[in-house]
Amino acid sequence: MNTIHLYHLVVKGKIRYIGLTKNPIKRKSDHKRKHPKHEFILVQKFSSTDEASQEECRQITEHNTYIGGWNKDPGGNYGVSSGFTRTGIGGRKKGSTPWNKGLTKDDPRIKKYHDKATKTRLKNGSYKGMGKHLPKLYGDKNPMKQPNHRKRMSELAKTRYRVYNDDGSWSWGYRS
Numbered sequence: 001m002n003t004i005h006l007y008h009l010v011v012k013g014k015i016r017y018i019g020l021t022k023n024p025i026k027r028k029s030d031h032k033r034k035h036p037k038h039e040f041i042l043v044q045k046f047s048s049t050d051e052a053s054q055e056e057c058r059q060i061t062e063h064n065t066y067i068g069g070w071n072k073d074p075g076g077n078y079g080v081s082s083g084f085t086r087t088g089i090g091g092r093k094k095g096s097t098p099w100n101k102g103l104t105k106d107d108p109r110i111k112k113y114h115d116k117a118t119k120t121r122l123k124n125g126s127y128k129g130m131g132k133h134l135p136k137l138y139g140d141k142n143p144m145k146q147p148n149h150r151k152r153m154s155e156l157a158k159t160r161y162r163v164y165n166d167d168g169s170w171s172w173g174y175r176s
Contacts, residue, residue, distance in 0.1 A: 004052040006044040006059070009035060009070065015063045017070040020052050035070065053077070 002022050009017035009031060016038065021027040028040045043059075046052035057075040065071045103110050163173040 004046045004049060005042050006046065006052060006055055008041045008043055008063075010039040010041055011036065015065060015069070018056060018059045018063060018065050018075070019071075020056050 005021050005024050007019055007021065007024060007027070008015045009019075017031075017035070019027070024040075024042055031038070031040060044055065046055070053076045060066050060071050060075040063069070066074050100110060100113075105111075159175045160172045161175065162170045164170045
């Protein structure tokens with residue numbers, strides 16, 4: 001039977017997060033990447049998921065880590081009896097092949113999906129202010145394939161310079 005560990009993440013003497021894990025080493029490294037500098041403390045061990053979930057809920061409430069800390073829910077999600085399940089997280093089942101694996105950009109299924117997504121984004125206004133995400137133009141419509149593109153771009157580059165702001169940021173300035 002696997003042991004379930006109850007742990008705290010502590011910042012400057014204050015408990016900021018309370019959680020449960022079967023693999024404390026891996027969980028500690030996960031938190032290290034996601035949260036500011038903190039201390040990882042193992043508090044209790046349990047053999048029953050129900051007992052562990054009840055204690056987690058009790059401590060989250062006691063230390064107010066749901067509203068005033070890093071917990072995203074009031075706890076109790078660890079046990080099978082809670083109805084919490086992780087199936088479906090991640091978009092596809094483990095071991096299954098993605099629908100677009102091995103297809104090229106020229107495949108009609110990819111083009112159909114791309115065209116549908118592009119129309120939806122244009123309709124919703126998702127492209128405003130996102131020039132690099134605009135649909136790619138092919139052939140003669142692509143401005144980079146126009147005869148004088150390189151010459152125009154080099155002329156533009158000669159006229160611009162960095163303008164530094166008081167707050168340390170910068171933007172492009174253009175000479176006329």
